[in-house]
Amino acid sequence: xxxxxxxxxxxxxxxxxxxxxxxxxxxxxxxxxxxxxxxxxxxxxxxxxxxxxxxxxxxxxxxxxxxxxxxxxxxxxxxxxxxxxxxxxxxxxxxxxxxxxxxxxxxxxxxxxxxxxxxxxxxxxxxxxxxxxxxxxxxxxxxxxxxxxxxxxxxxxxxxxxxxxxxxxxxxxxxxxxxxxxxxxxxxxxxxxxxxxxxxxxxxxxxxxxxxxxxxxxxxxxxxxxxxxxxxxxxxxxxxxxxxxxxxxxxxxxxxxxxxxxxxxxxxxxxxxxxxxxxxxxxxxxxxxxxxxxxxxxxxxxxxxxxxxxxxx
Amino acid sequence: xxxxxxxxxxxxxxxxxxxxxxxxxxxxxxxxxxxxxxxxxxxxxxxxxxxxxxxxxxxxxxxxxxxxxxxxxxxxxxxxxxxxxxxxxxxxxxxxxxxxxxxxxxxxxxxxxxxxxxxxxxxxxxxxxxxxxxxxxxxxxxxxxxxxxxxxxxxxxxxxxxxxxxxxxxxxxxxxxxxxxxxxxxxxxxxxxxxxxxxxxxxxxxxxxxxxxxxxxxxxxxxxxxxxxxxxxxxxxxxxxxxxxxxxxxxxxxxxxxxxxxxxxxxxxxxxxxxxxxxxxxxxxxxxxxxxxxxxxxxxxxxxxxxxxxxxx
Numbered sequence: 370x371x372x373x374x375x376x377x378x379x380x381x382x383x384x385x386x387x388x389x390x391x392x393x394x395x396x397x398x399x400x401x402x403x404x405x406x407x408x409x410x411x412x413x414x415x416x417x418x419x420x421x422x423x424x425x426x427x428x429x430x431x432x433x434x435x436x437x438x439x440x441x442x443x444x445x446x447x448x449x450x451x452x453x454x455x456x457x458x459x460x461x462x463x464x465x466x467x468x469x470x471x472x473x474x475x476x477x478x479x480x481x482x483x484x485x486x487x488x489x490x491x492x493x494x495x496x497x498x499x500x501x502x503x504x505x506x507x508x509x510x511x512x513x514x515x516x517x518x519x520x521x522x523x524x525x526x527x528x529x530x531x532x533x534x535x536x537x538x539x540x541x542x543x544x545x546x547x548x549x550x551x552x553x554x555x556x557x558x559x560x561x562x563x564x565x566x567x568x569x570x571x572x573x574x575x576x577x578x579x580x581x582x583x584x585x586x587x588x589x590x591x592x593x594x595x596x597x598x599x600x601x602x603x604x605x606x607x608x609x610x611x612x613x614x615x616x617x618x619x620x621x622x623x624x625x626x627x628x629x630x631x632x633x634x635x636x637x638x639x640x641x642x643x644x645x646x647x648x649x650x651x652x653x654x655x656x657x658x659x660x661x662x663x664x665x666x667x668x669x670x671x672x673x674x675x676x677x678x679x680x681x682x
Numbered sequence: 683x684x685x686x687x688x689x690x691x692x693x694x695x696x697x698x699x700x701x702x703x704x705x706x707x708x709x710x711x712x713x714x715x716x717x718x719x720x721x722x723x724x725x726x727x728x729x730x731x732x733x734x735x736x737x738x739x740x741x742x743x744x745x746x747x748x749x750x751x752x753x754x755x756x757x758x759x760x761x762x763x764x765x766x767x768x769x770x771x772x773x774x775x776x777x778x779x780x781x782x783x784x785x786x787x788x789x790x791x792x793x794x795x796x797x798x799x800x801x802x803x804x805x806x807x808x809x810x811x812x813x814x815x816x817x818x819x820x821x822x823x824x825x826x827x828x829x830x831x832x833x834x835x836x837x838x839x840x841x842x843x844x845x846x847x848x849x850x851x852x853x854x855x856x857x858x859x860x861x862x863x864x865x866x867x868x869x870x871x872x873x874x875x876x877x878x879x880x881x882x883x884x885x886x887x888x889x890x891x892x893x894x895x896x897x898x899x900x901x902x903x904x905x906x907x908x909x910x911x912x913x914x915x916x917x918x919x920x921x922x923x924x925x926x927x928x929x930x931x932x933x934x935x936x937x938x939x940x941x942x943x944x945x946x947x948x949x950x951x952x953x954x955x956x957x958x959x960x961x962x963x964x965x966x967x968x969x970x971x972x973x974x975x976x977x978x979x980x981x982x983x984x985x986x987x988x989x990x991x992x993x994x995x
Contacts, residue, residue: 557949584978620982636870665897669933
């Protein structure tokens, strides 16, 4: 039986939040606004623009309100923000954000260090975010970090992640996203967990947030797509990673958006993203943030670029 | 229906041939022998040790006979060599090689530049290699380069690759390997071609030789495995690439063996390779050849290394 892939996929751009939070410096507000506005022109359907967290927890994103106030919102683009709790949600509502990513992790230790709550306390908080968010007319997604592996406890037992999915689904969450926050999931584990989720909740709107530490994020994407996942987070230049993880872990970035969009486009899967626009934003990000991209396509080029290069050689 | 993966996979180590041929310098014969002997201790089942090509075509491997004479052959390891023609085969037979990789590409222009033959002429030559090889008791594999994409003609029409498969299968070849020599195949294209091959020749012993230019080689591996492919070439540190391709193309290496073996091991797929041994050879290769590895796992670490790092932090 031929392998089945979707015809359309939603790409969510994470650079402004996941990409900038762990950077070794604060990116000025105007610079953030300029990058988000450029991303808004690429055809991407959704952008996570910032995080409404305590300024001392994520100092790089302490200007969340100023950023959301300053950007030019394009029709057709969903602007979402991460919120770790109800206080963050209230700030997001004030900032006129239409969708929030309510964060919880499946790692007790990471949750304690990052959110200063037990999983249980965090779940109570997230359920309140879902209820209060819905009252305020927001779309609420639950992003489940460390869904596959925790840098403190190792392999995450599937039951633990499934129990969190159950709680947020029961609370009426709009979307669920499984995150490989350490980038240490493999295609078999991804397939297993995604199958379990769809078996129990066939109608859940399930997305993936993949980091690429082990180089398997595109492979993980492909198996998730085969099982029906049609929403993927990614970050321009592959920037990203949790703030509290050791600084020595340099290669824990998200799936580079360029690589994801290029693969999907080569596979004939529609994303709405203009690849040329996207790589021009990526080039600008490399320059202005002075980062080396983790993406393959920015280094090795596209088929078209290769053909051009050989025709000149 | 759950996705199906094999329980066992054969990994073929390509470093001594594909990895060294394009290097900017000649690696001394004793150094090559030392590396091959170290690779022989990793548990890998097959090593492509050299290429019996004209010394001016691939000067880096001009010591093919001395290398094959100098290595210590381990029981259980298959030592194979690339041969582009019958002259190469005769040299391989003299060198007591037990298996040859008979090279042909699906790109008329690449074939002309690299092998100085049309595809038709090359096929005649390869068919003679198969016959003569079998007479001499060798296993003959046909490696089909540019099976998906050519840097000169673009996308390879599947019919062209399938016609080559047909010719070599009709000639009684033992194994067929599809190569993404430019590393520009995508999972959908790989799935399509592999499906076509298995539909027409359900019993063919089909392998994949993947380069990772576009970062999709592990994703391509995963879809190929789902369709029944159980043999994959890879190269330590991800070194590799065609000799005649422009020097500016730096990122055209093979799937790094470390990344492939790590993924398979995390997926519970047996390869026989000892991961610790393999990474110690990789570290040695990095040092002695003074190369930066393309592999993710050497940079981002394994799950075990991450756990160790966080427990100390």
